[in-house]
Amino acid sequence: MPLTTDGMSDDDVPQDRSTRRNAATALTMHDIARLAKVSTPTVSRVLNGSPLVAAKTRDRVLEVAGAHGYAVNRNAQKLRHRRTNTIAVMLDFGSHRHGAIGDPFIFELLAGVSEALSIRNQDLLLSPPGLESARDFRDFFRARGADGFIVLGQGTRDAMLRKLARENLPLVLWGAVAADAPYCAVGSDNRSGGTLAGNHFLAHGRKRWLFIGDIRHEELRLRYEGLQHAAIGRDDVTIELLPIASMAFTATAEAVAAYLEKSGAAHPDAVFAFSDTAAMAAIGSFRAIGLLAPRDFSLVGYNNIPPAAHFHPAITTIDQKTDLAGALLVEKLMQKIDGGRPLSVMLPTGIVLRET
Incomplete structure (x- = not known):
């Protein structure tokens, strides 16, 4: 020594x-x-x-x-391997006013994805800036910015996502599951969710229905179709569509208030909102003119976020199995990165009956 x-x-x-x-x-x-x-x-x-x-x-x-x-040294480790062990998770900022996402549902999804990536020892890169077009995504991937992409919400980007999938870029998304889509998607049965909402309205004798949501979004279009399906053969039921330019709470409340002002005395007696957050905004706008749920109208939201059960009145909503979504999205993407051809998964939906 x-x-x-x-x-x-x-x-x-x-x-x-x-x-x-x-x-x-x-x-x-x-x-x-x-x-x-x-x-x-x-x-x-x-x-x-x-x-x-x-x-x-x-x-x-x-x-x-x-x-x-x-x-x-993880950076040096990445350089020694073909993969970066980094997954880019893309949020749909374009569907929210000023790019500010305030819906708790998105963050529940994000938490599930984050946990699943952590278990696999993968880094999460949240919505890297500048990825607006198919070319941006391709360039980012080829520069080894990430091994693949998890997209939370199709929004109005379905055409671009289809193009990326046809070019075999490794991506999966949370959103509408379509049989003709070239990409792998995990999502709920949106059409069935809309039908469940319509059946709820019929059970309560409601005849003037209002759907709140932008049906340029594939998920919302399917929910609207499901609502229409529930009214087939019912000549006494009318359905109005109120498109919302932004999914933000304030924008939704303002749009509903403007609609109610124009509709005069012929107010809807049933409202199906694209999310629970939108349902809360709608309740506030109706309350401002003296209309209360469930006395004056029935209401169904979507997503079953925890605040929906504690809101006053407690919101009837369509439940999605978000507890499974994160793990499924990560598993499907890893299969794709490994050269597999993962299949899309449609999760079941159910209605959660509460006060509205």
Whole structure:
């Protein structure tokens, strides 16, 4: 053992934190392998999360690495591999006023995706700027900005997404599931959701229905079609469409208030809103002119976000299985990145009956 001039061993010489930190940083995988009494490839497999290493060996390597302050340089690691281990998650900012998304439903989806990516040791890149066209997406992917894309909401971008899918860009999306779409989608049965809302109105004897939503969005178009389907053969039922330019709460409230002002005395007695947030906005606009749910009109929202149950009055809504969505989206994208051809999944919907 090397000795200092005063007879002390190197291990006995006091070191400050900076010196110890520098020493730990200088350690290599070869050093960790020597200390853990395993091969360097084994250390590499452990640090990359390979399932091929026995649990006992993995724990010993991680214990040694942790004790010596060894940290994986993830940027350098990415450069050594074909993949970036980064997934870009794209939000539909264009459907909200000033690009500000305030609907809790989107963040529930995002939380599920984030958790599923974390389990797979993937980084999440949230809506990188400048991706407005198919070319932007292609350039970003070819520059290795991300291994693939998860798109939360088709919005009015369906044509662009179809083009990207035909070019085999790795992407999956949350939205409407269409049989003719070239991309893999995970979404609820929007058409069935609309029919459930219409049946609810019929059960309560409502005859003047209002649908609130922009049917240029594929999901909302299917919900509107489902509502129309429920009224087939009912000549006494009328359905009006109120398109909303922005999905933001304030924009929806203003649009409903303007509609009510123009409609005069012939107010709708049933309202199907594109989301629970929109349903809350509509209730406020109706209340401002003295109309209350469920006394004066029935109302159905969509998404079953937690606040819907605690709003006054509690909102009847269409439930989507968002607890499954995040894991499914990530699983489907990983299949696509690995060269597979994942199939779309349509999740079931159900109506949650509350006060409205």
